[in-house]
Amino acid sequence: MGIQKVKGSLEDLIEKAGGCAVVDGGFATQLEKHGATINDSLWSSICLINDPDLIKRVHLEYLEAGADILVTSSYQATLPGFVSKGLSIEEGESLLKKSVKLAVEARDKFWDDKKRISGHSYNRALVAASIGSYGAYLADGSEYSGCYGPNVDLDKLKDFHRRRLQVLVEAGPDLLAFETIPNKLEAQQFKISKIYKLQACVELLEEENIQIPSWICFSSVDGENAPSGESFKECLDIINCSNKVSAVGINCAPPHFVQVLVQKFKELTGKVIVVYPNSGEVWDGRAKRWLPSKCFDDDKFKLFATRWRDSGAELIGGCCRTTPSTIRAISKAELKIIYQSVCVCVSSVSFKVDQNQSKDEDILHHVE
Ligand SMILES: C[S+](C)CC[C@H](N)C(=O)O
Ligand SMILES: N[C@@H](CCS)C(=O)O
Ligand SMILES: [Zn+2]
Structure with a gap:
């Protein structure tokens, strides 16, 4: 069964936005700008427990900056992660639902306010439930290396993802955002587990008969290769077989990789291309901090967003270390x-x- 094109779907939003919609920016980054401490195994999702009001505030800031899509605070929110904090499964499920509720409430409040103003330039935003990779849950930065160890197989990954996926879908987001699927693998056993990871997401969408659109985004550490060290062609061949996945692309990779990858993806798939790179800084998973590297400032994001659009991207935003001012710059770029x-x-x-x-x-x- 194909993706249902309901009112408010991804395709409709892209059309309303003039051919290219804006994804929000670094969620955790903006929490930190407001003083949140997220050096935790749940990373930004710790705020679901400690400071839900701040989550809503950050969503509103990204909407004000021009985001057409809000990504929820569930990137590193998992049931085993919550259980390891002493919470019950029911409490964990309630926090997952809360991540969607907070974004929906922010979107609805913002839209109620804006639609009273004639001539505003905003679209009614969509809420994408973030589903971080298994590596995000491991909290060791392995979403950038793919090193899950030899014992991670397809069943384990599907078990890990299934209940969270069900709970997030029940909470009523507009779409699902599988984020930061690792790209570079250094050993054969990890290669196998990573390609399984990709299959796990696609198979779960089929098995659970998910009726809302999804995107699957990969990270990249070399600007060229696919998750698991295999070619992007091999990965996109799997995704292309699923009509449950509407969009595919890159997130939390350095922005200077994006142009070439958009062109490559455009050749490999007919699906919508989504790109939301980080600032260019590099995550040190051991020290849990960002290391300075070649970065794009907001002006460069603005300039390159146009180029990415021209190359075929239809969803463009920012990831870690980008802020509402980056999203404001992208939303002012000539994307339409x-x-x-x-x-x-x-x-x-x-x-x-x-x-x-x-x-x-x-x-x-x-x-x-
Ligand atoms: C997107 S990364 C910077 C998120 C944090 C990582 N999973 C960790 O916990 O170290
Ligand atoms: N949506 C997540 C992605 C982390 S790579 C965030 O912005 O915090
Ligand atoms: Zn990121």
Whole structure:
């Protein structure tokens, strides 16, 4: 059965947004900006217990900045993770539901306020329930390495994901966001477990007959290869076989990888392409801190968002270490207007504006 195109679906949002919708930015980053301490095995999801009001505040800040899609606070929220904190399964399930509820409440409040104002430029946002990888739950940074150990097989991964998936879907998000699927694997046994990971997500969507759209995003540490060390083609071949997955792409990888990866993904799939890279800083899983590296500032995000759109991305945002100001810059980028091929004559010099590219000094090619 195909994805139901209900009102408010991902495709409708993209169309309303003019062909490219904006995903929010670094959720944990913005919690920290407000003073939250997230150095914890639950990482940003500890705020579901400690400070739910702050979660809602951060969602509202991203909406105000122009996000069309909110990603929930459940990235590192898992039932075994909550149980290890002394909570019961019921309490854990209630916190998972709360992650969706907080985002839905923020979206509804924001939209109720905005729709009273004539001429505003916002869309009614969608809520994507975040499903972090098994590596996120391990809380050792292995979402960037894929090192899950030799004992992780398909059944274990499906067991790990199944109940959380069911609970999150029951809570009523608009879509599911599988995030930060690891990309680089260093040993054969991990290769096997990572490709299983991918199958686990796809198989679960089928087995649970999930009726809302999903995206699956990979991390990348070399800008070239797929999760498990195998080619992206191999991974996308699995995803392409599932009509439960609407979009596929990259998150929490350095932004300078994105252009080439969008082009590559565009060749490998007909699905919507979603990209929300981090700032370029690198996560040190042992020290639990971000290390400085080559970064994009907000202006660069704005410039490159247009290029990513021109290459075929239809969902663009930011991940770790990006902030509402990054999302504001992306939402102000020329993501919507498609120019037809025209010649503009300026005195005796003419410039050609490429078809399907947006207004950007870089795409004005001198054609004397
Ligand atoms: C996206 S990473 C920076 C999240 C934190 C990681 N799973 C850890 O707990 O170390
Ligand atoms: N949605 C998560 C992704 C972490 S890689 C967050 O922004 O915190
Ligand atoms: Zn991230």
